[in-house]
Amino acid sequence: MARRPELQTADETSARLDQFAQLVRAAEMTGPSRKGVLAAIATMKGQLDQLERDVDPVRLPDAFFDPAEPRLIGHFVALALISQDRVRLDAIQPMYGAGVYAIYYTGPEDIRKKNEADHLARTIEALALCDEHDEQLACLKRMGWLLDDAIKAGLIEVATPVQADVDQTQEQDAVTAGDLVELRGASLEQVAKRANDLPDVRSARIWKGKRVYIDLYAKDHTFRGDRNHQLYYCADRGLVSQHGSGITSSNFDEAVEKFLANFAA
Numbered sequence: 001m002a003r004r005p006e007l008q009t010a011d012e013t014s015a016r017l018d019q020f021a022q023l024v025r026a027a028e029m030t031g032p033s034r035k036g037v038l039a040a041i042a043t044m045k046g047q048l049d050q051l052e053r054d055v056d057p058v059r060l061p062d063a064f065f066d067p068a069e070p071r072l073i074g075h076f077v078a079l080a081l082i083s084q085d086r087v088r089l090d091a092i093q094p095m096y097g098a099g100v101y102a103i104y105y106t107g108p109e110d111i112r113k114k115n116e117a118d119h120l121a122r123t124i125e126a127l128a129l130c131d132e133h134d135e136q137l138a139c140l141k142r143m144g145w146l147l148d149d150a151i152k153a154g155l156i157e158v159a160t161p162v163q164a165d166v167d168q169t170q171e172q173d174a175v176t177a178g179d180l181v182e183l184r185g186a187s188l189e190q191v192a193k194r195a196n197d198l199p200d201v202r203s204a205r206i207w208k209g210k211r212v213y214i215d216l217y218a219k220d221h222t223f224r225g226d227r228n229h230q231l232y233y234c235a236d237r238g239l240v241s242q243h244g245s246g247i248t249s250s251n252f253d254e255a256v257e258k259f260l261a262n263f264a265a
Helices: 005-026 031-055 070-082 109-127 133-142 147-152 161-166 177-184 188-196 224-228 250-264
Strands: 201-207 211-216 230-234 238-242
Touching (some): 031 250, 147 224, 188 201, 188 230, 238 250
Antiparallel strands (some): 211 230, 230 238
């Protein structure tokens, strides 16, 4: 008895896929070809996922609850906070329960600005006692600063060139030297404009005339690795993707890989 045509086609497709995988792994791809291959793989993944859902008699629900999703938990915490009536600090009664509490300030604007200035001054004093970059990061965390906000306030540099060169424990991903030939002849302004023209880039800003720091929309601040990841361009090293401490989200990893391929194309 002849095999059913759908099973025969499935076997032929699987064999072609094996041939495609062997060819890609053995190829010396350029930036544009790598970009095209990644786009083709993403398309095939989407088509196969859709085909699986169409064939499977047990269908997925339109929506589902994932209690392990950090952003979802953050939304629930926010909803729980804003759904409650605010209580004055002098009217709080003893209670049981550890959790997340929000303190609101509703007084005059000048007092709020003074509190912010005092917080900034205390942070500067504390940072002056820290000699190492890691100590400064820990200090900022203790004082309630997000890394991006601290960089914008001029409290800390993302990383010093010496540290980036000496620290061999952090793997650095960069586009190939051949792809950087064109970039190294460009000005920081041209690099920033090129990055800002890409759809996945939130911002590309020039820092002290030395580097272009690139921020992606996919950065998830609930992941420590996303917050500490450094993506920048400098004339002497080219385009650098440097991992810091912590775990990165899969969406951010894909976005960085896509950016590197698109930028070098």
